[in-house]
Amino acid sequence: MRQHISFNLNGRPVSMDVGAHEDAVDVLRRRNLFGARESCGQGLCGCCTIKVDGVPVSGCLTLGLKLDGAEVETVEGLEREGVLDIVQQAFIDAGAFQCGFCTPGFVMMASDLLARVEAPTDEQIKDHLAGNLCRCAAYPEIIAAVRAAAEKRSAHAQV
Ligand code: FES
Ligand code: FES
Numbered sequence: 001m002r003q004h005i006s007f008n009l010n011g012r013p014v015s016m017d018v019g020a021h022e023d024a025v026d027v028l029r030r031r032n033l034f035g036a037r038e039s040c041g042q043g044l045c046g047c048c049t050i051k052v053d054g055v056p057v058s059g060c061l062t063l064g065l066k067l068d069g070a071e072v073e074t075v076e077g078l079e080r081e082g083v084l085d086i087v088q089q090a091f092i093d094a095g096a097f098q099c100g101f102c103t104p105g106f107v108m109m110a111s112d113l114l115a116r117v118e119a120p121t122d123e124q125i126k127d128h129l130a131g132n133l134c135r136c137a138a139y140p141e142i143i144a145a146v147r148a149a150a151e152k153r154s155a156h157a158q159v
Pocket of ligand 2: 097098
């Protein structure tokens with residue numbers, strides 16, 4: 001059985017039919033958004049992180065039907081008119097990935113942290129990213145990227 005839902009996706013209204021057992025990652029793929037990736041499928045790795053009504057959630061554990069009426073943000077939505085946001089760029093500059101499979105989830109959680117904490121300590125960064133796993137073990141570079149993004153944003157705010 002399918003149900004028609006409407007929601008805002010990265011600031012734009014969308015409407016679509018969604019199956020009763022379809023998860024949010026699959027719904028997003030049908031909108032050609034492939035940043036949120038399904039890996040463990042059990043809420044354990046963070047690769048599928050999206051934001052629903054401002055809260056980071058596991059797309060693999062979120063029913064597509066739950067997106068009805070929500071504000072949904074994905075890693076693709078961080079970019080503005082072809083320009084990567086500070087966190088995305090910091091991950092590239094720091095080389096904070098190897099295969100890149102986990103990267104969108106880390107970027108989403110790092111972005112969420114910086115929206116809440118202006119100048120996070122390394123411990124706060126580690127705590128906030130504790131639910132995200134990187135099989136390539138790029139953790140030192142990931143933490144450095146988040147730190148650099150926070151510093152860059154702070155420098156921009158002072159200009
Ligand atoms: S795929 Fe969703 S948390 Fe791992
Ligand atoms: S960069 Fe490969 S899993 Fe993180």
